[in-house]
């Protein structure tokens with residue numbers, strides 16, 4: 011087995027991982043940095059983000075406003091000290107990205123333009139037309155090429171963390187092109203491995219978003235926080251889950267049911283705003299959880315349209331006109347035309363809510379450190395938490411930057427302060443055990459189970475039991491089903507025995523990760539007997555601050571047991587829980 | 598080492614037969630051959646003119662031979678092809694600012710054709726055809 | 728929901744067992760609105776789990792899924808079955824070595840990319856406290872098109888010059904150099920020109936234009952390269968004009984350094 015020695019290993023080269031790598035290279039040019047990614051950096055799913063990144067720069071805006079929008083949007087489950095830090099850092103980070111060449115859209119005077127976004131009371135979302143994440147990712151990747159200290163291991167699939175004496179000392183990975191195991195021995199590891207939306211059937215997440223890093227940390231003993239909070243995006247294309255950015259509504263797009271009626275006004279988000287003049291924080295610019303839930307109610311009432319891909323409502327942009335659509339939303343126009351055959355200039359686009367983002371993730375504190383010494387996490391795989399029970403659109407791209415950098419700084423401080431060194435022999439023993447476990451996957455007798463079959467059953471039970479609305483019965487059934495699937499996964503064999511670019515073994519491992527995570531989602535959801543943000547229970551319809559103004563913490567208890575669920579207090583500094591009001595009644 | 602990347606050879610002499618796009622490109626390149634030959638013929642004509650009326654008349658007779666006619670038709674076709682492909686490609690290299698954008702590609706192309714027409718007209722007038 | 732059946736003829740190659748690539752045909756039941764990638768995923772999930780290929784976003788933005796489809800380089804997630812007949816031939820991208828099945832070796836491009844310095848180069852960095860660089864909408868427009876590249880490599884698979892001489896830096900990397908040259912915040916054009924106008928740079932391009940025809944993001948690398956040729960030629964003449972030339976060159980680029 012090849013051994014690589016490095017100071018800091020970063021798992022994941024999306025927005026968070028690249029930002030962390032650059033921060034490390036800038037913090038100390040003498041540091042050796044190893045950046046592992048299962049795909050080339052520019053394939054990371056950050057590239058799919060369309061809408062933009064939030065940060066206060068305009069004179070009519072204030073940090074306090076961004077704070078209260080975020081905390082309210084998160085239904086008071088955010089840690090307010092973390093939110094405050096995040097909001098203070100946001101403008102600097104976005105400006106830094108501008109200096110690195112990010113092609114932000116501009117005002118006529120040459121300053122950076124901002125657009126409205128759901129749940130934000132003031133326009134503060136920086137955007138690069140409708141390909142913001144793409145440009146952020148490529149700017150970071152290209153900028154990272156400036157730093158020779160960053161050694162990349164592209165297309166290297168990380169399987170496990172190496173833990174020695176209660177400290178993280180590196181990770182094990184499969185090099186895809188050779189099929190060989192590599193051990194990366196490191197003084198500190200930063201996980202930036204992204205979310206796990208692929209455990210659901212309809213999702214805006216790419217094939218690589220299987221939550222591997224979360225599962226690695228979980229199995230190494232780090233609790234997963236707030237996993238029950240899964241965000242649905244209200245406007246996905248039904249056939250493929252492709253996202254039509256919230257920017258569509260920011261620019262003035264409206265939602266209509268089968269009768270052409272703007273139904274959001276019936277769900278506490280009215281009064282109806284005039285066509286083409288969106289009013290911030292009401293109607294279509296309400297938060298995502300509310301919009302997705304309104305869809306569900308319309309569906310129950312039979313107000314949705316039937317398409318070959320299931321029930322839908324309409325996104326109507328026709329009143330914006332071709333010129334504006336081409337200027338601001340050219341990519342989504344192309345997407346809708348290609349994948350749904352609808353030109354949004356002349357027709358309404360059928361859409362439905364699709365799984366989009368996981369608010370929960372690896373438990374970290376405000377410095378991006380996990381409880382396990384030597385392990386840090388940032389980006390969608392982590393839960394700091396600034397997103398609470400419902401992330402506001404355009405906060406997470408900024409989060410990648412702010413906490414990617416912080417994770418790097420914390421890792422450097424940890425190495426300096428603790429003076430850690432890697433126990434090579436012990437790390438090697440750990441890695442050898444991991445290698446044996448991976449080899450054993452190939453030796454499992456070939457049975458009837460298939461990756462695709464198990465995955466489909468996971469989809470069905472997650473969609474049916476842990477979707478937009480949940481209750482005791484559906485969640486109990488889902489947790490039972492997931493326990494069964496995890497057992498059956500133990501007998502799933504790798505059919506392709508070859509070494510080079512074996513995507514079969516990769517899919518088996520990814521499925522294993524998703525099943526573990528799915529179980530934490532369902533178990534945490536079952537235990538949370540209230541409705542808050544994106545977690546809505548039909549049997550507990552109210553928010554219950556006395557019992558559940560707390561983070562859930564799911565801890566691993568082995569291959570056969572469900573997770574243990576504990577709770578951790580939410581940090582509240584200046585905003586006491588209140589009512590989330592999106593009626594536009596108050597100014 | 599388990600890797601063994603397979604390199605597909607590119608045929609060094611027949612690569613352009615692989616698709617129509619390459620063939621069109623080769624046609625554009627080959628067209629310069631005809632233009633070259635035509636120029637050589639023209640230069641020869643000048644030489645003959647300098648040698649006196651007999652030489653010139655012999656040259657003119659040679660030009661009206663069927664072979665020469667076929668060659669000229671071909672040369673004209675290739676020259677036209679050459680010119681149009683380059684005209685159509687000009688907007689890629691020439692970007693002229695126009696307000697907050699560029700002069701649209703088709704306009705640049707049309708301007709080239711217009712100029713071509715104008716120059717041809719001037720020449721035709723000069724030599725007395727019209 | 729309308730269904731139909733297609734025949735996918737896929738070029739297979741497993742370095743452990745095969746001397747050379749060979750075609751395997753799969754019969755795949757398809758939905759009308761599927762793309763070729765959906766059909767390949769069907770093969771992977773239901774017919775043959777050993778098939779290897781890259782994909783992720785399924786929305787033509789990650790650049791993973793480039794393949795030759797009926798001989799044309801295309802993103803398989805944007806190649807609609809409705810545009811093809813019953814039989815579809817799928818091969819790995821041309822001009823790249825095959826690692827396995829539809830997966831090609833991209834080392835060459837990954838090595839070339841940093842050489843063209845695809846990042847902002849400045850003599851003096853502006854402190855973050857001073858805020859953003861001002862960039863007028865037209866200044867953004869000047870380079871925006873060339874910043875849209877998703878590194879999908881279709882242009883390399885289409886470029887016959889790259890096929891004949893893999894030392895050629897190639898369309899996407901050159902377009903990216905042009906993208907930074909054209910950015911009003913950048914001052915690195917001279918540094919980049921040392922690489923792009925040298926051996927294996929822009930002058931290897933004979934303007935076939937195939938790259939721009941296959942590019943799924945309308946980047947127009949061929950245009951970028953021709954503009955670079957023009958600019959580099961101008962530089963060559965200006966250099967030979969001595970002091971006057973230097974002054975002209977400075978005034979041409981003064982627009983950039985003024986901010």
Ligand SMILES: Cc1cc2nc3c(=O)[nH]c(=O)nc-3n(C[C@H](O)[C@H](O)[C@H](O)COP(=O)(O)OP(=O)(O)OC[C@H]3O[C@@H](n4cnc5c(N)ncnc54)[C@H](O)[C@@H]3O)c2cc1C
Nearest residue numbers: 022023024025026048056061062168204389390404406407
């Ligand atoms: C369609 C879409 C649109 C969005 N739009 C917006 C928006 O407008 N605004 C906003 O703020 N947010 C948006 N988001 C959310 C935001 O884009 C993501 O949360 C964010 O990009 C995640 O970045 P990341 O760096 O954490 O992870 P990713 O970009 O997903 O990167 C994960 C990295 O980890 C690597 N990795 C994973 N597992 C392994 C493993 N086992 N071994 C090695 N490497 C591994 C991957 O290779 C990859 O490099 C959107 C999300 C989607 C899906």
Ligand code: SF4
Nearest residue numbers: 876877879880882942
């Ligand atoms: S220039 Fe176009 S074809 Fe070439 S890599 Fe970029 S996006 Fe792909």
Ligand code: FES
Nearest residue numbers: 785789790792804
């Ligand atoms: S899968 Fe991402 S470009 Fe096709």
